[in-house]
Amino acid sequence: MDKLIIQGGASLSGEIKISGSKNSGLPILAATILANGSMKLSNLPHLNDITTMLALLRCMGVDVTIDEKMCVEINPNSITHYDAPYELVKTMRASILVLGPLLARFGEANVSFPGGCAIGSRPVDIHLRGLEAMGAEIEVDGGYIRARAPNGLRGAHFFMETVTVGGTENLLMAAVLAKGKTILENAAREPEVVDLAECLVAMGAKIQGIGTDHLVIEGVDELQGCSYRIMPDRIETGTYLTAAAATRGSVMLRHTRADILEVVLLKLEEAGAKIESGEDWISLTMNGERPKAVSLKTAPYPAFPTDMQAQFMAMNTVASGSATVTETIFENRLIQVNELNRMGANISLEGNTALIKGVERLKGAPVMATDLRASASLVIAAMVADGETIVDRIYHIDRGYECIEEKLQILGANIRRVPG
Numbered sequence: 001m002d003k004l005i006i007q008g009g010a011s012l013s014g015e016i017k018i019s020g021s022k023n024s025g026l027p028i029l030a031a032t033i034l035a036n037g038s039m040k041l042s043n044l045p046h047l048n049d050i051t052t053m054l055a056l057l058r059c060m061g062v063d064v065t066i067d068e069k070m071c072v073e074i075n076p077n078s079i080t081h082y083d084a085p086y087e088l089v090k091t092m093r094a095s096i097l098v099l100g101p102l103l104a105r106f107g108e109a110n111v112s113f114p115g116g117c118a119i120g121s122r123p124v125d126i127h128l129r130g131l132e133a134m135g136a137e138i139e140v141d142g143g144y145i146r147a148r149a150p151n152g153l154r155g156a157h158f159f160m161e162t163v164t165v166g167g168t169e170n171l172l173m174a175a176v177l178a179k180g181k182t183i184l185e186n187a188a189r190e191p192e193v194v195d196l197a198e199c200l201v202a203m204g205a206k207i208q209g210i211g212t213d214h215l216v217i218e219g220v221d222e223l224q225g226c227s228y229r230i231m232p233d234r235i236e237t238g239t240y241l242t243a244a245a246a247t248r249g250s251v252m253l254r255h256t257r258a259d260i261l262e263v264v265l266l267k268l269e270e271a272g273a274k275i276e277s278g279e280d281w282i283s284l285t286m287n288g289e290r291p292k293a294v295s296l297k298t299a300p301y302p303a304f305p306t307d308m309q310a311q312f313m314a315m316n317t318v319a320s321g322s323a324t325v326t327e328t329i330f331e332n333r334l335i336q337v338n339e340l341n342r343m344g345a346n347i348s349l350e351g352n353t354a355l356i357k358g359v360e361r362l363k364g365a366p367v368m369a370t371d372l373r374a375s376a377s378l379v380i381a382a383m384v385a386d387g388e389t390i391v392d393r394i395y396h397i398d399r400g401y402e403c404i405e406e407k408l409q410i411l412g413a414n415i416r417r418v419p420g
């Protein structure tokens, strides 16, 4: 397994380009199944999870072509079967997002039941209950979700008990071809859900309430293919900004937007960062100052995103003062605490809250990545540690950060990848 070798001490400075959003690209790739013609998607990030979703579409018989700029052309009309096999789903839970589109368009789907992962059990009960409310017949057999809608799906008024990004996306994609009106209550409002909805509207879907927790969808008979550009990755953006804050640096991020991560920017300003932004860029400088400790509590958008929690924890380990970080979305998303403490951090846990007392510097150590965003926090910690850190199992990182070591090298970090 590849490793990252990092020598701490550099303050990040310089300019990089942000990639397209993984968590918008994945549902939009699934939504291509709904089109009765060719879809052209641009700004997809070159990431393992995107590659896995493309492999899943191909294994169903969908015609996928990719050009050298990662522009993808997809024509689902060549689809031959409606199965998402265990071999692919076990590597990427987001494969569940093909369930709604397959049912909506073809009335049939067999999707391997996605297991949990390091951060939690990750159930899909709300996805399934919503599809049943739309008339799907669903059984779980031999580790597979076997779903049928022989007479097509019908509109339903459905309340989601928990705000779920994937559940909202699956039910939204099911509803756009259902007969009649669907109302989704307590829907997720994340920018990635908005990006999916806007892509569906560009395909001819009728959706009201985009960006709110109350979505009203009028089903249509068919959706057209279209060209669509994936939004910037707000979590990649937040990760590099937080790394710059932790290392007392100054960075300029291009091909991104400030309006999709406002609370993260406010929290970075609370840490002492000076932030400016324009239509497609964000700059941050610490003016060489040590960050101030910042407390936070994760919650659904527009609150502080759970996908930025571990990165802020890493910054807090070397900030001045103490802070609390509370994780409310996933039951096991504080797992980076142990590895950070092995690097000399001073973090104690009380339930789903971590109390972090800032120290001047961490100490490099061999550490192990456990999930995507915890891995990013270890890379940030390694850059503010004395000496060398070896981050193992970085396949987690490659799922969500395009060319992470190249981008950090451009910003002055002393980092290299060692094939494992």
Ligand code: EPZ
Pocket (backbone or CB within 6 Å): 022, 023, 024, 026, 094, 120, 121, 122, 123, 124, 125, 126, 127, 128, 162, 163, 164, 165, 166, 167, 188, 192, 306, 307, 329, 330, 331, 372, 373, 400
């Ligand atoms: C999406 O996961 C993201 N992944 C996650 O990003 C992100 O952390 C998460 O949303 C929350 O923002 C993608 O978009 C591919 P949820 P998802 O359904 O959709 C519970 C990353 O690092 N729940 O919003 O799987 C669930 O247990 C990844 O890029 C149910 O109870 O998350 C959790 O507690 C990690 N029943 C809460 O809802 C359900 O049927 C939120 O999960 C569905 C979810």
